[in-house]
Amino acid sequence: MSQLSSASVNYQPEHAKARADFWPEFVDAQKRWQIEESFWRGLVDQYGIRVLDTCSGAGVEAIGLSQMGCDVTANEEDPFLRDVLQVNLDDSNLVLPVTDLKWKNLAENLPEESFDMLLCVGNSLTYLFTREDQLLALHNFKRLLKKGGVLVLDERNYMPIKRRVEETLAKGKPLEYTSSCGNGSPMYCGETIVAYPVQVNESGTYTFHYKRIPKLDSAQEIRGQVGDVLTENREPVAVEMYPFSVLEVGGLLQQVEFERVATFSDLEPGISRSAHFYQHLAIKG
DSSP states (O other): OOOTTTTSSSGOHHHHHHHHHHHHHOOOHHHHHHHHHHHHHHHHHOOEEEEEEEOOTTOOOHHHHHHTTEEEEEEOOOOOHHHHHHHHHTTTTTTOOEEOOOGGGHHHHHHOOOEEEEEEEESSGGOOOOHHHHHHHHHHHHHEEEEEEEEEEOOOOHHHHHHHHHHHHHOOOOOOOOOOOOSSSSSSSOOOOOEEEEEEEESOOEEEEEEEEEEEOTTTOSSSOOEEEETTTBBBEEEOOOOOOHHHHHHHHHTTTTEEEEEEEEEEESSSSSOSEEEEEEEEO
């Protein structure tokens, strides 16, 4: 996660800290890397080892790619997630350059055309709410790529969530947790925390809360707490996201004039409407 908006709940320290506290559990780094390792290995073999992870979060990809032999720079603006990243780097016995740059300032602080591959994964572009900010970030990513380099950018398939929200509101019912809209994906692999929408904002963004769900032990007994994840002030942990329409991000990449864009569905080539995530590979000409 990165690029927090100061006008959003995302920026409020108590919410950001609480998210960082449970983020490793939500992501499940080991399981996530097992799912995606071969995907990244193929890209490294094709495009090169000089990598910038623009929104490192807990560091799953930064650590995995470094252990694969890549020269990785990790960037994470959120100070609480950056602390998580540093703990995970220490636990992996890795020393990587770590920056805290906003995407709008990347090209001012890093050499242009210096990376073979840029990562913007984990549905991170969703934290930019205006078309202007989204396009500015993509232009800056492109400036940092070498010619022939690749931007790997993903987006959640929000359409099933949007349909459920629209159906619920059309019935005059309040939005509340009904089923997982977070996990079961190649990015968020934890089994005990899910995200769910609670509000559609005037700007078109969605506000999500996080909930702990029942986890059965070997005796089929519920283990651990169940219910909304709370801040230290006992408020539900919230996050605001821009819910992209199907393949909207691919259209933005075309506006930025990448030479070609290939799209994957849950790390497999092609477009599937049932995918949890889409991955776009944008090549700089």
